[in-house]
Amino acid sequence: MSQTVDRALSILPLLAQGPADLGQVAERLGVHKSTALRLLRTLHEHGLVYRQQDQRYRLGARLFALAQEAVENLDVREIAHPHLVELNESCGHTVHLAVYEEQEVLYIDKVESRYPVRMYSRIGKPVAITVAAVAKLLLADLSEPERRAVAEKLDYPMYTSRSTPNAGAFLKELTVVREQGWATDLGGHEESINCVGAPIRGADGRVVAAMSVSAPNVVVTAEELLTLLPLVRRTADSISREYSGTTRPKKA
Amino acid sequence: MSQTVDRALSILPLLAQGPADLGQVAERLGVHKSTALRLLRTLHEHGLVYRQQDQRYRLGARLFALAQEAVENLDVREIAHPHLVELNESCGHTVHLAVYEEQEVLYIDKVESRYPVRMYSRIGKPVAITVAAVAKLLLADLSEPERRAVAEKLDYPMYTSRSTPNAGAFLKELTVVREQGWATDLGGHEESINCVGAPIRGADGRVVAAMSVSAPNVVVTAEELLTLLPLVRRTADSISREYSGTTRPKKA
DNA sequence: ATGGGTGTTGCACATGATGCAACGACGACT
DNA sequence: AGTCGTCGTTGCATCATGTGCAACACCCAT
Numbered sequence: 300m301s302q303t304v305d306r307a308l309s310i311l312p313l314l315a316q317g318p319a320d321l322g323q324v325a326e327r328l329g330v331h332k333s334t335a336l337r338l339l340r341t342l343h344e345h346g347l348v349y350r351q352q353d354q355r356y357r358l359g360a361r362l363f364a365l366a367q368e369a370v371e372n373l374d375v376r377e378i379a380h381p382h383l384v385e386l387n388e389s390c391g392h393t394v395h396l397a398v399y400e401e402q403e404v405l406y407i408d409k410v411e412s413r414y415p416v417r418m419y420s421r422i423g424k425p426v427a428i429t430v431a432a433v434a435k436l437l438l439a440d441l442s443e444p445e446r447r448a449v450a451e452k453l454d455y456p457m458y459t460s461r462s463t464p465n466a467g468a469f470l471k472e473l474t475v476v477r478e479q480g481w482a483t484d485l486g487g488h489e490e491s492i493n494c495v496g497a498p499i500r501g502a503d504g505r506v507v508a509a510m511s512v513s514a515p516n517v518v519v520t521a522e523e524l525l526t527l528l529p530l531v532r533r534t535a536d537s538i539s540r541e542y543s544g545t546t547r548p549k550k551a
Numbered sequence: 552m553s554q555t556v557d558r559a560l561s562i563l564p565l566l567a568q569g570p571a572d573l574g575q576v577a578e579r580l581g582v583h584k585s586t587a588l589r590l591l592r593t594l595h596e597h598g599l600v601y602r603q604q605d606q607r608y609r610l611g612a613r614l615f616a617l618a619q620e621a622v623e624n625l626d627v628r629e630i631a632h633p634h635l636v637e638l639n640e641s642c643g644h645t646v647h648l649a650v651y652e653e654q655e656v657l658y659i660d661k662v663e664s665r666y667p668v669r670m671y672s673r674i675g676k677p678v679a680i681t682v683a684a685v686a687k688l689l690l691a692d693l694s695e696p697e698r699r700a701v702a703e704k705l706d707y708p709m710y711t712s713r714s715t716p717n718a719g720a721f722l723k724e725l726t727v728v729r730e731q732g733w734a735t736d737l738g739g740h741e742e743s744i745n746c747v748g749a750p751i752r753g754a755d756g757r758v759v760a761a762m763s764v765s766a767p768n769v770v771v772t773a774e775e776l777l778t779l780l781p782l783v784r785r786t787a788d789s790i791s792r793e794y795s796g797t798t799r800p801k802k803a
Numbered sequence: 804a805t806g807g808g809t810g811t812t813g814c815a816c817a818t819g820a821t822g823c824a825a826c827g828a829c830g831a832c833t
Numbered sequence: 834a835g836t837c838g839t840c841g842t843t844g845c846a847t848c849a850t851g852t853g854c855a856a857c858a859c860c861c862a863t
Contacts, residue, residue, distance in 0.1 A: 301593040302850065303820065307556040308597040315620035321841060331822045336842070341553040345560040349652055354841080358621035360652045364677065366618035368567035369610035400601055400612045425616065554819065555851060573810060583853045588811070606810075 306330060307338040311358065314348065318357040373398070375499065375508045376407050379538045383410045383510065386534045390527055392514040395494075397426060398507070399437035402449055404428050407508075429455050429463045430487035432496030433509035439477040440498065440506035446473055459490045481532060483525070484511075491516040493524050497535035502543035510535055558582060559590040563610065566600065570609040625650070627751065627760045628659050631790045635662045635762065638786045642779055644766040647746075649678055650759070651689035654701055656680050659760075681707050681715045682739035684748030685761035691729040692750065692758035698725055711742045733784060735777070736763075743768040745776050749787035754795035762787055 306328055313327055325335035339356055342348040346361030383394045387410040396408035404426040428434045450466040463469045476482040484494040496511030512531055514524055558580055565579055577587035591608055594600040598613030635646045639662040648660035656678040680686045702718040715721045728734040736746040748763030764783055766776055
């Protein structure tokens with residue numbers, strides 16, 4: 300809508316692919332060098348873009364700070380976190396929390412049991428939307444036309460032989476998930492990893508987030524993991540209750 | 552430099568403090584509502600801003616994705632990570648990696664030993680620049696006038712009684728660090744926590760990053776932690792060598 | 804019904820963004 | 834050493850673009 304801003308913002312994803320010099324930016328934006336320069340300078344002033352020694356531009360530090368603050372302001376996360384930790388302590392597996400936004404599902408919290416894995420490598424990263432348990436839960440709550448629209452637009456990469464193959468299968472799965480109120484991912488993303496998840500609902504009953512427990516085959520079988528389902532659902536419900544309590548419903 | 556973009560970008564930190572509605576944004580920007588609307592729409596199209604059910608705006612998901620990709624493109628981090636893990640395994644303490652950028656020092660990697668702490672609460676967050684070992688290392692490498700300029704501009708919060716009290720003390724400390732090639736933070740940020748750090752240098756000898764090992768008093772005394780210094784320095788040097796090898800020096 | 808509070812649209816104006824061309828700095832190549 | 838080529842930078846004239854206004858549409862509360 301605003302051409303100037305539009306152009307400026309287009310620089311960010313461009314630089315996300317790697318550093319670029321002024322000429323490259325101008326070219327890929329389709330504008331004159333001087334224009335690109337001014338945009339970059341403005342981005343620079345706001346710390347979104349950084350100029351390294353070789354004069355090339357790359358994404359800047361303020362982006363982290365912003366993403367940081369953004370995630371910390373999500374009240375669902377705030378409320379859910381202690382519950383996630385508790386669940387993790389009682390079952391020992393990895394626990395995820397995710398939300399849906401603009402056709403994307405992304406993790407906003409994670410509690411990992413054993414290894415001190417680089418957690419940020421996941422947080423913020425888009426989830427494998429067609430197979431993850433949390434993704435199914437979040438999408439299942441959309442209205443039927445919305446679900447259909449999203450399902451059509453998605454790609455269906457076959458991570459494994461048990462990945463969701465196409466839109467039809469996905470919609471069907473969503474219907475099941477919607478009715479049963481929980482979801483699984485049995486080796487659909489990585490052959491040896493299974494997940495069980497449950498939805499977190501706001502005061503109006505709509506799904507605002509989803510959580511899941513993941514564990515590799517080598518630790519527990521899928522059947523064993525499924526025995527955790529009641530516990531997962533209880534946890535999700537606790538979070539829902541607490542969240543509904545603090546949040547004053549704006550809608551009917 | 553570009554007024555429109557400048558205004559648009561000013562919205563981001565504003566929203567970082569919490570969701571806001573159109574009126575609030577317009578007011579705090581000092582522009583007409585319709586202007587704010589157009590800016591927000593543009594930000595929205597790029598996914599940097601999200602509109603929640605109550606119509607208020609908050610920071611959007613793409614921000615994470617961008618911050619994500621940004622950090623993953625830092626080649627120092629890529630190279631350093633395995634070394635950090637190794638160091639962590641041999642000493643058991645928390646290991647940090649940080650860089651300097653635009654008068655700020657920020658963590659870009661962290662390996663934590665025991666607890667599955669919410670690691671992202673730190674990564675990307677600005678470091679306590681006047682006391683942290685890594686901050687001293689990074690700033691010590693600046694030219695003398697730069698150091699002075701930065702030191703003057705900083706605040707010197709007294710986190711503890713051993714925090715760096717003022718610019719003079721800080722500059723003095725930087726000189727020491729510069730000469731000895733390593734740095735410590737002995738309870739300067741949190742009373743019970745000590746750190747030892749060493750610089751990582753590029754092919755041209757300039758400090759490109761800094762790493763440190765941190766441990767609370769209750770686990771090891773400061774003296775014991777200092778015995779790790781040789782190991783920390785060796786690790787930093789290994790990273791430096793590897794980084795210098797892969798990076799083709801652009802400057803003399 | 805009525806009022807105040809939102810968010811939204813269309814439009815006339817001029818501000819501010821644009822591309823050009825010329826300059827300067829630096830390195831490379833001969 | 835000299836010259837060419839590349840890249841970033843600047844000032845400027847043009848007019849496309851962003852701007853604020855005022856009116857409208859909407860929702861909720863009274």
